[in-house]
């Protein structure tokens with residue numbers, strides 16, 4: 001592990017380094033609280049552990065610990081364990097240090113075996129925490145990703161669109177939304193099987209992603225329904241861009257088991273205007289899509 005020691009007494013630093021290197025750790029030393037804080041702030045992810053002396057010049061270990069904890073107070077998962085060292089075994093000092101953000105407290109003189117045991121216990125907690133953080137990240141990704149196409153799902157798309165609507169409103173910018181629906185998709189399932197349908201959905205998603213313009217956001221918001229968010233795009237330009245997305249799908253056949261398969265999409269487009277929410281925009285685009293279907297499919301309709 002990469003351990004940062006903050007200790008103003010040289011003999012204690014040397015002893016700590018000796019013990020820790022013997023245990024296989026990499027050690028860096030600083031000599032006061034301010035140096036400790038600045039070193040951690042400048043390279044937060046570099047450190048697995050901090051071993052901090054309580055009483056140091058310039059800034060005490062307690063103060064440095066408080067400031068280090070404040071750096072990531074809104075992301076508790078970014079936590080570096082802190083073990084305090086002190087010549088004092090006073091209960092009030094121990095209480096203060098733990099309250100400042102320490103995870104353990106050792107009384108000097110340093111006992112090699114106790115230090116090794118404490119590090120082992122702390123490493124176990126770190127491993128468990130890393131596992132939980134990893135699991136949380138995977139769960140978060142699962143809850144926002146469509147399993148079949150790996151595109152953002154409806155929930156994630158609506159979240160992104162909500163942010164774009166807020167920006168459009170705040171900065172008086174244009175914004176458009178499109179809903180694309182594969183035409184007669186049921187026929188593909190009926191004719192070639194559900195597996196073929198799944199594969200076509202994946203290929204459509206890939207093709208749309210390849211054609212994506214910088215800043216545009218795409219999501220799979222329903223079975224055979226995709227949505228696009230086009231920031232900084234006025235209604236006329238959105239119509240053109242979305243019709244190009246339609247052509248990206250309809251213009252060239254897809255393939256299933258080596259056989260060409262023509263797939264077309266209908267597209268509904270709606271432009272942001274003051275006061276509408278992300279859900280209103282999707283509804284407006286949906287109603288334009290309905291008109292595109294009624295107009296014969298494989299076309300783009302814009303909501304005025």
Ligand SMILES: Nc1nc2c(ncn2[C@@H]2O[C@H](COP(=O)(O)OP(=O)(O)OP(=O)(O)O)[C@@H](O)[C@H]2O)c(=O)[nH]1
Nearest residue numbers: 181182183184185186187189194195197198223224
């Ligand atoms: N293979 C596959 N099919 C799906 C998936 N999600 C939805 N579907 C199918 O998509 C089809 C949608 O059919 P409809 O709603 O009748 O629409 P459509 O056949 O595309 O007709 P129009 O939209 O009117 O052009 C249904 O057969 C659903 O079972 C999926 O994840 N995989």
